[in-house]
Amino acid sequence: MRTVIVVGASLAGLYAARELRAxxxxxxxxxxxxxxxxxxDRPPLSKGFLDGTADEGQLLLTDEEETAExxxxxxxxxxxxxxxxxxxxxxxxxGRTVAGDGVVIATxxxxxxxxxxxxxxxxxxxxxxxxxxxxxxxxxxxRRVVVIGGGFIGAETASSCVALGHDVTVVEAAPLxxxxxxGPEMASVCARLHARxxxxxxxxVGVARLRGTPTARARGSVTAVExxxxxxxxxxxxxxxxxxxxxxxxxxxxxxxxxxxxxCDDGCVTALPQVVAVGDVARAGGVRAEHWTSATEQPRTAxxxxxxxxTIETVRPLPYFWSDQYGSRIQFAGRRGDGDTVRIVEGSPxxxxxxxxxxxxxxxxxxxxxxxxxxxxxxxxxxxAVLAVDRARPFMKLRRGLAAERAxxxxxx
Numbered sequence: 001m002r003t004v005i006v007v008g009a010s011l012a013g014l015y016a017a018r019e020l021r022a023x024x025x026x027x028x029x030x031x032x033x034x035x036x037x038x039x040x041d042r043p044p045l046s047k048g049f050l051d052g053t054a055d056e057g058q059l060l061l062t063d064e065e066e067t068a069e070x071x072x073x074x075x076x077x078x079x080x081x082x083x084x085x086x087x088x089x090x091x092x093x094x095g096r097t098v099a100g101d102g103v104v105i106a107t108x109x110x111x112x113x114x115x116x117x118x119x120x121x122x123x124x125x126x127x128x129x130x131x132x133x134x135x136x137x138x139x140x141x142x143r144r145v146v147v148i149g150g151g152f153i154g155a156e157t158a159s160s161c162v163a164l165g166h167d168v169t170v171v172e173a174a175p176l177x178x179x180x181x182x183g184p185e186m187a188s189v190c191a192r193l194h195a196r197x198x199x200x201x202x203x204x205v206g207v208a209r210l211r212g213t214p215t216a217r218a219r220g221s222v223t224a225v226e227x228x229x230x231x232x233x234x235x236x237x238x239x240x241x242x243x244x245x246x247x248x249x250x251x252x253x254x255x256x257x258x259x260x261x262x263x264c265d266d267g268c269v270t271a272l273p274q275v276v277a278v279g280d281v282a283r284a285g286g287v288r289a290e291h292w293t294s295a296t297e298q299p300r301t302a303x304x305x306x307x308x309x310x311t312i313e314t315v316r317p318l319p320y321f322w323s324d325q326y327g328s329r330i331q332f333a334g335r336r337g338d339g340d341t342v343r344i345v346e347g348s349p350x351x352x353x354x355x356x357x358x359x360x361x362x363x364x365x366x367x368x369x370x371x372x373x374x375x376x377x378x379x380x381x382x383x384x385a386v387l388a389v390d391r392a393r394p395f396m397k398l399r400r401g402l403a404a405e406r407a408x409x410x411x412x413x
Contacts (some may be wrong), residue, residue: 001101001307002027005090006072007080008106009033011042012279012295014061016104017070019303029072030098032090034107036077037128038062043292045131046156047324051163052135059128080107083254087272102306104299105251105262105270105277109244109290114148119212121222122238125157137237138164145169146225146235148207150177150191152323154241158199159325161239168199169233171225173206181321181332185342186375186387189349190330197326205229210238244290246281261288266314268302273310276302284315291321318403328372329392333399334385340377342387346394347373374398 004020006013009031017031033039040059048054062070079093089099111124123134134157137143143166147158150172161168170177179187194201206228212220225233246261256270257263261283268276268284279295282288294317301315320333348371372390376383376398386402388395 001025003100004029004102004104004306005098005100006031006104006106007090008104008108008279008281009035009039009074009076010106010108010279010295011039011061011292012108012281012299013104013106014039015296015299016106016278016303017072019299020104020307021070023303023307025303025307028100029070030075030100031072032075032078032080032092032098034077034079035127035129038067038074038076040128042126045128046125046153047160049131050125050135050138050157050160052139056128080250082250082252083256083275085253085255087255087270087275101274103275104302104306105275105281106279106295106299107247107250107281109246109280111240111244112242114207114210114240114242116209117212118219119210119222119238120219121236122210122240124240125153126244134237134239138166142166143236144234145237145239146171146233147239147241148225149241149243150174150194150201150203151241151243152178152321154239155194155325156323157239157241158194159197159327161237162198162326166237170194170199170201171205171207171227171233172201172203175204177201177203181336182387183336183338183340183342183377190389192349193326193328199326202227205231210235244280246283246288248281259283265311266316267305267311268298268315269305269311274306276306278302289319291319293317293320316406318399318406320399328390329388331388331392331395331399332385333395334377334383334402336377336385337379340379340384342375342377344373344375346391347371347389349373349389 006016039061044054080090081093082091089097091097111126124130145161145166145168147154147170150170158168158170176187208226208228210222211224213223214220222238225235248258262277262281264270264277264282264284266285278298280290297317301313304313305311323330374391374394375387377385386398
């Protein structure tokens with residue numbers, strides 16, 4: 001291959017560029033990114049960056065020295081319109097074309113939005129520009145904040161808003177937040193973090209619409225969130241955290257199959273062997289995982305297969321994610337099934353109960369003032385997943401064991 005195009009300049013795109021050079025590709029490398037920013041880390045946007053403990057410089061994923069070593073052509077602030085039928089030429093929004101011998105799709109996903117007219121004070125939190133806008137608004141004094149969605153982004157944003165002294169309510173349509181990945185029993189336990197941290201959590205209720213007041217500006221300002229049961233939550237700031245949709249619109253008309261992401265085999269190879277997909281946009285082996293680890297682990301295998309011209313290696317990593325909420329770290333690894341049982345092996349979930357009013361907690365052995373707990377999910381006598389709250393050391397030991405078992409299983413040992 002003489003030219004490889006990486007479409008997407010975030011975490012997965014950067015790792016793909018790194019792997020191309022590490023695996024010996026010395027040809028022309030073009031990296032195209034819709035955002036004007038150099039690759040940056042997204043997890044801190046809802047945490048340290050939002051609460052002011054981290055600045056933009058700390059978000060950067062690469063420095064000038066590495067950028068020079070990659071010797072890539074960076075086309076930032078540039079949107080891609082389409083991919084040609086052979087999968088070798090990318091058409092940009094302005095009509096220009098970039099031709100190559102291979103393409104890495106790393107276009108990520110975009111935050112879902114609520115229907116209705118735009119209102120000032122309503123935010124999503126997916127990009128650096130999103131975070132800049134929300135952070136600026138949260139520094140203007142006490143605000144009534146309503147977070148719609150109790151998933152990881154919603155919970156982390158709520159936690160940061162509480163830390164900044166705002167009045168926070170989290171609205172979750174499901175009976176429990178995070179019940180999908182954690183299961184109902186452990187999701188119920190982790191939901192206690194909101195109360196301990198000082199936020200209100202409303203579950204099992206949806207949002208009917210947002211209410212706003214006309215202003216002298218082109219659009220009104222949000223004033224309240226109307227719930228599906230008729231309740232009205234006054235709001236100065238609304239953060240919408242209801243998931244993300246993969247950025248695949250530009251692939252319409254191409255030979256690639258798209259269904260909640262770009263369909264790939266277990267090696268991240270699409271229907272065209274010269275095109276691979278990685279990160280949040282990739283549905284590899286039937287699974288699309290919006291996790292930091294997927295964006296960093298998939299590129300190695302994808303690039304190897306791209307350079308080989310066919311799938312010679314597959315990747316089925318053990319799922320892993322973490323979330324920082326109200327001073328606690330939640331960590332999860334493995335694949336939980338609906339029939340799994342849960343067993344607490346260290347600590348106690350009672351440490352998440354508000355013992356002495358807002359902020360009360362138990363003192364534990366690992367520092368941070370919280371006891372936390374470690375739980376394992378089991379099926380037919382085997383451990384399938386592990387969950388920890390403020391139990392990082394024993395969690396990592398169990399995670400390594402799960403990963404080793406997974407590797408042995410895939411190798412047929």
